[in-house]
Amino acid sequence: MATRVELNNPADLYDDQARLWDTKEQGVEASSFLLRDAGDNEGGTMPSHTISRITPNGVETLPICHPDRVRPEFNFAKGWKHLRILVKDKDRTDELFGVLDSLPWRDVNNEAAAFLATDHGRRIFQSEPYLPDILDNHEELRKMPKGSFADAYCNFMEAEGLTAAGLIEEANVYRKDNVILEDGIEWYNNRLRDTHDILHVLTGYGRDTLGEQCLLAFLFDQRPSPGHLFLGWLGTLLMKAKIKTKAPVLRAFLQARSHGRLTQRIVEQPILELLPLPLEEVRRRLNVREPTTYLQALETWRKERIDPHALLGAG
Secondary structure (H helix, E strand, O other): OOOOOOOOOHHHHHHHHHHHHHHOOOOOOHHHOOOEOOOOOOOOEOOOOEEEEEEOOEEEEEEOOOOOOOOOOOOHHHHHHHHHHHHHOOOOHHHHHHHHHHOOOOOHHHHHHHHHOOHHHHHHHHHOOOHHHHHOOHHHHOOOOOOEHHHHHHHHHHHHOOOHHHHHHHHHHHHOOOOOOOOHHHHHHHHHHHOHHHHHHHHOOOOOHHHHHHHHHHHHHHOOOHHHHHHHHHHHHHHHHHOOOOOOHHHHHHHHHHHHHHOOOHHHOOHHHHOOOEHHHHHHHHOOOOOHHHHHHHHHHHHHOOOOOOHHHOO
């Protein structure tokens, strides 16, 4: 897990990271970071290149890719086992992580290494070592302007009773026995997890049943895990089968899928720089489109007096 820092003043953090950048203590040439395949199932290995950043305890240096890290593998049988439990109890978030881990984004190591090979990636690694400490510091986030991305994020998380740390706890229920490899790819994987609720805010997809399925569809091009698309399609088709409605459920899902293709990869964005900006400006910068069909579905359900939060629980 990446080292945590206290977000007392974002400007101080930027100054520290700028000094590190000026000393040129990080990285080597970008082209040398790419993973080399060692076979379809064995995964890639990397040279012992490193990245560095300032922490409260001094300069921390990590390998881009730990020598023990291998390419994620599919395990359909294990994924199906977790899915059966999840279908019976949709509140078992730990089983959701089980499905996703069993049907993973197999090229994540390559993508993370390529990102950290860039000046942009190294700057974010240095300035944002651990997103939950930033995202859960609502006292500091509330100092940012009304209508900002930070303001919208705090409103969403407080209204839903959520915290970034809480999502980690849910993930750790399933992943508690996993071996943690301290490297840049672990940092990237953590950001993939920690930006989930950020994506709810940016996309406008709520935590109702359809909103969650649409977000899974949107996520596929953000992090191409077959597990996300599989779960999204399954939930959407279950709604179509179980609910008698005129709401454009399938079209909302397909629109989310198309919007995800157009949006810049959120995990690779400078979240600290985006938080003070107006929410609509952030959406324009990242090319996040309005979820018009999803909003139409919610309006249809309002007229039909259907609770969008309880659709898969309907008889």
